[in-house]
Amino acid sequence: MTTDAHETFKLGEFTVPRLWTGLWQLSSNAWGAAPLSKIRQAMGRHVESGYTAFGRHGAYLTTSGTWLLTAVDPTRALRLITTAGQFRSSLESPESVFGATKYCVFKPTVMSPETVEAAVRQRIERMRTERVDLLQACLFHWQDYSNPDYITAIDILSQLKAQGLITTIGLCNFDAVHTDEICSRFPNTIVSNQIPFSVVDTRALYALAQVCTKHGIKLLTYGTLCGGFLADKWIGEPEPEPYSGSLNPSQRKYLDLIVKAWGTWALFQELLILLRSIGDRHNGVSVSNVATRWVLDHPAVGAVIVGARLGCSEYTSDNLKVYGLVLTSQDRAEIEEVLARSASRQLIETIGDCGAEYR
Structure with a gap:
């Protein structure tokens, strides 16, 4: 195992790292929060360590046209987006930091x-930039796929890309169908789809991974650590009470x-x-x-987005050990044996395809 080289992949015209920092946990004090000054300092530490891709909360558009930056604390979310933009613009080479943001439409x-x-x-x-690096064109809480407006939105976004306002367009929580x-209607337009994928939640393997390979787009995965449950600290711990205040x-x-x-x-x-x-x-x-490595090893996956509470809870150095980790066929077979005794492969039926839980 070596950790001297950071892994990258191509996302449209960009070469980006395979580990991203997700900032959604900063949008509300419910996760625990640090002052914006400490968050900005933490961003600097991440960039110095090689984390040069950040996924940011965007805005959600309701039918009334009201901008809601989060359902919990819109004021804080707005300040965070502004802080992220200020941080990026303050760098000597702002273009070295890749920022992804979302555009979500509720009740379209x-x-x-x-x-x-x-x-x-x-x-x-x-974002204090001339264009958006990755506008996650995700109609995130689209209530009814039979409403064709998501096609209209993608069409408009592709026109804005042609005009130079957007560099790359991605999806968020779209299922395989x-x-x-x-991707069939807009060939060579979409570069990614941000979806949940973990050793627990394997729904992406049902059909979506094959669709992405077919169209040459990459999965950007979240929930890969199941909110932090896939960690050493939970070994031997009793099942937590959901509403005890500890979660x-x-x-x-x-x-x-x-x-x-x-x-x-x-189990x-x-x-x-x-x-x-x-x-x-593998050296402990x-x-x-x-x-994380198990997810990254799937060919359709471009990057894992690891949520971080910058300034409060970060695992910068530990996460970097993923680079250079090579799982063996024995490792993968033993993981599969446990998964075979779970309902992992049935989640596609009980929950639905990726993103169904948000609709």
């Missing part, structure tokens, strides 16, 4: 060129996934112990390292 109505362009220009202003539809919103979500849909807490403990033993074979890397 008829999309217009004016509405979509306004959303793009808002992000350009807040609709990813295939969009944050993300952990409550993934606890439900683990014990209500995937399997039992006892999850078996998985953690196995990942720990695999890590011991962490459970989180092994879980």
